[in-house]
Amino acid sequence: MRHLTYKLYETNENSFEQMITHIFDACRPEGIPVRWVLFGAAKNNDSYVEQRDIARKEVLRRFGTEAPVFSYVAQSPCEVGLTLEVHEVVLEKTEQIHYKKSGDTCYITVESPQAKRLFVGGVQGDVSGNNFQQQAEEVFAKLGTLMRQEQLPLESIVRQWNYIERITETETSGRQRYQIFNDARSRFYQQSTWGNGYPAATGIGTQAGGVLIGLDALYPTGKSAETKIVRVDNPLQVAAHRYSQQVLIGNKDSFLAEKTTPKFERAKAISYGDEAMVYISGTAAIRGEESLREADIARQTIMTCENIEYLISAANLRQSGMSVPKDASLSHLRIYLKHPHDRPAVEQILKKRYGSLPIIFMKADICRDELLIEMEGTAYFQLCNKV
Secondary structure: OOOOEEEEEEEOOOOHHHHHHHHHHOOOOOOEEEEEEEEEOOOOHHHHHHHHHHHHHHHHHHHHHHOOEEEEEOOOEOOOOEEEEEEEEOOOOOOEEEEEEEOOEEEEEEEOOOEEEEEEEEEEOOOOOOOHHHHHHHHHHHHHHHHHHOOOOHHHEEEEEEEEEOOOOEOOOOEEHHHHHHHHHHHHHOOOOOOOOOOEEEEEEEOOOOEEEEEEEEEEOOOOOOEEEEEEOOOOEOOHHHOOHHHOOEOOOOOOOOOOOOOOEOEEEEEEOOEEEEEEEEEOOEEEOEEOOOOOHHHHHHHHHHHHHHHOOHHHHHHOOOOOOOOOEEEEEEEEEOOHHHHHHHHHHHHHHHOOOOEEEEEOOOOOOOOOEEEEEEEEEEOHHHO
């Protein structure tokens, strides 16, 4: 398995059951689907749980015991009813795929003599019964159990998606929900050394669903240097895990000396022989550690694009230890918008810069109130020494 491929599907508004049938029918797998991420509107958590269970049941009906890992994210797609992002792989001769379960969490492993890959989705706490902090702790406890079950170190996680209900809301304790999540993540991550950097990650708001996590992990198992994993910094931005206390919102946990920082890298690059991919973390209009304040959507979009373009430039990838002849090429983007009516303006900018690149748009609260847009995606490149 050299690359992940990404396919994006949308369907017009209708009843939820009809939208599910239509968008799932539209999928035409070319490889093996390992992850389905469905984005849709949910009025509240009761509605969310009902819709999630309908969608999950339909995925299992279609795939049986060989279903992709599935997440239902309560983010309203912009101008459509539902959006589906599909991740697929093509196996090489030496690779075997396994469909497994840890508690109520389904996951997939792809194993070869060189490496073991892990795909996890839909890791969630008790949305209806537990408070936000309990849900965050429950989700990380589930992840810990799963990683131990697979005998994988936490530092093998290369990409993590963190969906956080009402991310900027402040609890009665004065602690922001995103900060509560970051504290829980930091405690969980303390179990590993992270010598090769934290995962690439996105922390983004949802309308419902509590705390929901999906992740990709990769662990080289052979003695060959075929697989290489490196963190990719961006000199234009302070690493999120080095943020100062001044940019972290809300009160600190009374049991901690200070508020913990968001533990992720700006990107993570993975090479397989002469080919490589970059997981691009959620990226916004931030320079250093400060947001581009009082800027309209056009200025924020352009700065966010500039941040990503420099991140995956040949010069920056070489600085990260990758021998590359030219800039990496974007394969797709997810766009999170605070205001859905900004989609046409953003779309115009992105089309001018990236042509017909596959892009999906969701309404989502971003981790800082002043930010109007966040982007994430993947990119691919080749290495000099094998070209």
